Amino acid sequence: DAKTTQPNSMESNEEEPVHLPCNHSTISGTDYIHWYRQLPSQGPEYVIHGLTSNVNNRMASLAIAEDRKSSTLILHRATLRDAAVYYCILRDVGTSGSRLTFGEGTQLTVNP
Amino acid sequence: GAGVSQSPSNKVTEKGKDVELRCDPISGHTALYWYRQSLGQGLEFLIYFQGNSAPDKSGLPSDRFSAERTGGSVSTLTIQRTQQEDSAVYLCASSTYTAYEQYFGPGTRLTVT
Numbered sequence: 314d315a316k317t318t319q320p321n322s323m324e325s326n327e328e329e330p331v332h333l334p335c336n337h338s339t340i341s342g343t344d345y346i347h348w349y350r351q352l353p354s355q356g357p358e359y360v361i362h363g364l365t366s367n368v369n370n371r372m373a374s375l376a377i378a379e380d381r382k383s384s385t386l387i388l389h390r391a392t393l394r395d396a397a398v399y400y401c402i403l404r405d406v407g408t409s410g411s412r413l414t415f416g417e418g419t420q421l422t423v424n425p
Numbered sequence: 426g427a428g429v430s431q432s433p434s435n436k437v438t439e440k441g442k443d444v445e446l447r448c449d450p451i452s453g454h455t456a457l458y459w460y461r462q463s464l465g466q467g468l469e470f471l472i473y474f475q476g477n478s479a480p481d482k483s484g485l486p487s488d489r490f491s492a493e494r495t496g497g498s499v500s501t502l503t504i505q506r507t508q509q510e511d512s513a514v515y516l517c518a519s520s521t522y523t524a525y526e527q528y529f530g531p532g533t534r535l536t537v538t
Contacts, residue, residue: 411481
């Protein structure tokens, strides 16, 4: 599996936007970029995924660099409930039913 | 609708005993996964079931670990002769075969004393 690199931790203030970066310089053409998050004492939760184009859903936006070597998860207005570990994961499009390989993730702290 | 459920939520066992952990996936989901998360560690893949295909057992850490999935639905993860290093949160997830997202249960926290 291609490797991703994320900052260990980030802080944000409530109601401000948060930009969580992810580097994946060895991404292949068939790798989707997935984001999951894990709130304290809970299982991971799917956030968003994309291949080449930017994506929006009710939870977040995903901005993908033109060369696909990096991406950014955007939370438009952070709330205290967004405090979690955020994982950026690459997953081959040909193996959609396969495992997720989690890295260390980014611990997001949201300050009131 | 109902999400993925796991039981028990907590299990304390003595070293050397066998334990069984249960996962009820979302109805209609053909793919089922087991992961574990040790204290302060990331999530580690254990095993994957897809329909009637042979499971992908490549993540099981030793032959003390086994899992089965009966009737394409409920799954049981069995750990024989538990060791202290088996202490972790065991997470189950399910998905449809073509879906990109996996839905996780709340996990079972296993403590081996």
